Amino acid sequence: MVNPMTESTIQPSPESSVPENGNCWIELSKRALDNNIAMFRKLLSPTQKLMCVVKSNAYGHGMVPIAKGVIGSGADWLGVFSVEEGVQLRLAGIEAPVLVLGPSFGIQVTLAAKYCLDITIASLTGLNEYLSALPRATVPVHLKLETGTHRQGIMYDEIDDIARRILDTQIPVVGAYTHYADIEDTTEHAFAAGQRAQFEISISRLKALGVPIAMPHTACTAAAILFPNTYFEMVRVGIGTYGLWPSKATNVSAQNLGRAPLQLMPVMNWKTRIAQIKTVKSGDFVGYGRTFRTTRDTRIAILPVGYADGYPRSFSNAANTLVRGMRARVVGRVCMNLTMIDVTDIPNATEGDAVTLLGADGDETVTAEQLAACAGTINYEIVTRAAPGAPRRLLD
Ligand SMILES: Cc1ncc(COP(=O)(O)O)c(C=O)c1O
Incomplete structure (x- = not known):
């Protein structure tokens, strides 16, 4: 059952009013947004997907106008942190695939089913939470795998238990991903390479246990700019969507690696x-x-x-x-x-x-x-x- 109190508190976020009447307002450049999407799209093969991360009100830019803008200019997926953000996108009429990157509890899992949102499972507890809210396991899941950031993520030694539970309960696992700890703050990328290698080991283990992953993905903006071997089936671009570089070190690394200059435009x-x-x-x-x-x-x-x-x-x-x-x-x-x-x-x-x-x-x-x-x-x-x-x- 969907809890109407919880659901009714989620409102579509205001897309625009008359900015010039307010004390302050934000103008978003559609030209810049189109340019940035085109820049990242150019890095990908035709089958690789581009997710724009629009969590936290699209990094302050305004989630609904940005989501509509990026889908209009060719992004495939949207990344949000919470189910509530995903519901806001749906209430605004956005039909593109949405992945919830944060945890989902109880009612949030039910709302994800109702509003066709993919969710993240990052632990055995998260998996149990999902199954108690949704015993028929209808919501597509992306597994978040721990590879060294030690934030959200399934530890390597939990993988066997998780795979067993997935097989027993027929949870539709469509993707798996990880997030780099130290890719934008440095020009030395051995740690990120190690995380990528660990990700591949975890994916292989899942496959060996009978849980093949159709859509692996690891790249944030810095990885998308620097390392094509992090793309797998999709990149998750946050800050770059908005025309900003993740850091000076990313810019220096791109030059050191001889990457073609990326002309991002602030939105x-x-x-x-x-x-x-x-x-x-x-x-x-x-x-x-x-x-x-x-x-x-x-x-x-x-x-x-x-x-x-x-x-x-x-x-x-x-x-x-x-x-x-x-x-x-x-x-x-x-x-x-x-x-x-x-x-x-x-x-x-x-x-x-x-x-x-x-x-x-x-x-x-x-x-x-x-x-x-x-x-x-x-x-x-x-x-x-x-x-x-x-x-x-x-x-x-
Ligand atoms: C899981 C995940 N993927 C992708 C991103 C996007 O990162 P960036 O803004 O550096 O592209 C974030 C941002 O925090 C994230 O948490």
């Missing part, structure tokens, strides 16, 4: 507007803690965005924004809902002007990597936390 443009402009006299302070003091008469523009919107406090006195195609630095502390920038050298900046927090304006760009450096984090986290709840719109 996200995060915008706000100037709510107010005031002139602050030389020697006065700006913001909480008086961490910024002017050394000239300074035009300060106030933006209705802050750390509640995923614009972190660590951007204080550090990050740049773009106003009328010119860089304007954050001055003083980023507050919960407001941020101040210096527009003294942009004399035509006016209240109501759009401000780019992330993305391009004219010849200037604020990149996710620049912002990540200000915050001591990675580009993944910057985009994933951007403006939760703000409208997202795919622009041609």
Whole structure:
């Protein structure tokens, strides 16, 4: 039985509203998305599948518009973390194959059956959970195999028990996969090669026990860029979908390995507007803690965005924004809902002007990597936390 309370709490996520009316909004470039899908598609053989990982609101970009966009431009599969995300895709009318990468418990397994989602089994407990929720075992399963990341995954010495249970209960196992621990943070890939080798050993063991795997897959973005031998039947591309490189080390490795340059285009443009402009006299302070003091008469523009919107406090006195195609630095502390920038050298900046927090304006760009450096984090986290709840719109 589907629990109506649980199911009814899942709503289709808002695809678009009128962004220009809000305090901040996100514009998604369809051209960039098409370009990125084409880049990864070109790496694959005609039979290999491309999964775009759209979990966590498509890394902050907006799950439904991105999912529709990538399927429209040729992706085959969608990867989500939870059954609830998969249900949202179905409620939005998306029919492409969806794999739930995270665990599924009780009601989630039943919902996966109802909404035609493939799920991941990563342990004997997960397998038992699946069977108690769905004794007739109708939901297709991908086994997640532990190969050295020691996150989610079936340990090698559990494989025999799991295979036996699968054969006894006729669970439809369609795929098996693993995830690399150390492929984007390094230019030395022996550990990843070891994980790949362990994956093949586990797949062979499953086959020997009578559980052949039709669809093995291991590659995230970095693996897809660097190592064709990790593709097997499908690649699972997350960050690359959004036009971002997993890391500098991946870029360096691609050059070291002589890979053809991959021209990825960032998809996200995060915008706000100037709510107010005031002139602050030389020697006065700006913001909480008086961490910024002017050394000239300074035009300060106030933006209705802050750390509640995923614009972190660590951007204080550090990050740049773009106003009328010119860089304007954050001055003083980023507050919960407001941020101040210096527009003294942009004399035509006016209240109501759009401000780019992330993305391009004219010849200037604020990149996710620049912002990540200000915050001591990675580009993944910057985009994933951007403006939760703000409208997202795919622009041609
Ligand atoms: C199992 C799995 N596959 C693929 C990905 C995509 O990784 P990337 O964004 O580096 O491409 C993730 C991301 O966390 C993941 O957990």
